[in-house]
Amino acid sequence: MTSFERLQNRMVGNPVDRPPNFDIMMQFATRHIDKPLRDYYLDHRVLVQANMAMLNDFQLDIVQAISDPYREAFDLGLEVSFPEQSLPISTSPLLREPSDLARLTTVDPVNGRRMHDRLEAIRLFREKVGGCTPIMGWVEGALAEAADLRGVSTLMLDLFERPDWVIELLEFCCEQAILFARAQMAAGADIIGLGDAVASQVSPAWYRLYALPYERRIFQAVKNSGGIARLHICGDTTLILHEMATSGADIVDIDWMVDYQKAAEISDNDGPAICGNFDPVKIMLQGSPEQVREAVINCLSIGGDKNLSAAGCEIPINTPYSNLHAQTAALSEYYSMA
Template identity: 35%
Template sequence: MGRRYPTYPDKLPTAKKYALDDISRVGELKPLKVKSVPRLWDLVKATKLTLETEPDIYPMTLAVGPVTVVGNIRGVKDLLVDFYDDPESCEKLLTIVTETTLDLIEELAAVGARYIYIADPVASLMSPDFYQDQALPFHKQIYAKMEELGICGRLHMCGNTERILPYSSSSGAKIIDIDHAVDYEKAVSLVEGRCILNGNIDPVADVFSCDAGHTYQAVCNLGRQINRSDCTFMPGCELPTKTNLENLKAIGRALEDLGEA
């Protein structure tokens, strides 16, 4: 079978045709082992290389979350309809992709990984009830596996996830990101100490389209406003690739100064 998507050196692959054109065909799919998926095995090799060459740091390796992987297999638009029309088939598909994610966690643990970052942006499109019923059980499996292997897990979902936070904070993730659309103080009350919160600097207004001084002040202002040991501060979502390096360094300086205050 030919490649279904083009790849690029500076951005994510673009799907031309989704692997599953009908959710009822989910029985045709099987879990994959990470060693048979080059893009996933590269993460394991990169983690191992980093640990060997930089022994004084621990990389936080990225793994794509199960709802987002399912969205890449089925297409997000169709998947959201499937959650209503055929939740049982969606559960089967989530089970399949979660098995591969668990295999990735075990392979990463075997090379010494201690931090894993699960990015599941498609899950942020779900209602609180659908997240609780259909996504949370799989998030719990993933973070339970990390706990078993001594790995600190982090969860990222985009946008305003305030209504999901009471549930996602019970997933077992040690760290949960909040995007700039989330009110930080409200988020603190919603998670009730179940996790460390991480965010919620605006990646565009406060990092990309400004100078380093503005970025530094934005991080410092938020840190002083929240002023809690169970909260950390960084851009709430991914930065544009052409973000000024000096602005990134300003985030580090601000965090160092907040830590010394």
């Protein structure tokens, strides 16, 4: 069974040889091939090389063009610096004043620098593993992108002080995300992940107002292009789980703070597959292989037939290799137990 067949079967609850491993790997993958993080963020060849190594050495069931939040924002004009061994850093917001929004225009991803680099990564993935391993592209959700452009704290206050302007900004960000999602699908992506980290920091009412409608529109565009939609909101999403299930996502990532039993409820009947949710720090980084095994099997037994295996968020850079191998072994063990 190929990783693609494994995913397609698992997403609808059909039997598989083992549950897919859908860990998000970025910094760890770069460390694994002994390259500077900066190269992973700026050079699609390094990103692809790192992902291919993860496929071969840790039996992942996905290759992923996800890297950092600033692909779209960089091409829109945000100043971003790229230290050799750290995440990209944005030091000042692009939208210092609300009036700055009027000067912003969407960028065709083909003409962008960092968006284009991601398209190149997807094309290269297609050449190497297309049809066998799911290829995941990525966009920022409209609310997350708005926070990237304006600054998180300022945007949070804007929600109170100039809600109409925020809607205008979200419309812009949504339009940009749809352009980028479509371009990634055209380049050969099978899945589009949507990261909306800041959405877990607002009330459920505001999630429904300022995040969910745009997630739905972006995912609709993904579906219209024949893609699989994956929603990733970092943090405690307990209060918005059922709304997330209505976003149109086929796969909903669940971070480790959420009770996985509760999350599994959204997967019932025609609900999306859920993906998660052991603790990337306490279990993967700091735990023992036996603790990893227990956590992986526990999530699978709770998550139901459509559950995908992954830590709640990105695998930390210094995760012991033995713990990743323990996850791989646990997935095979779970199959033999079934």
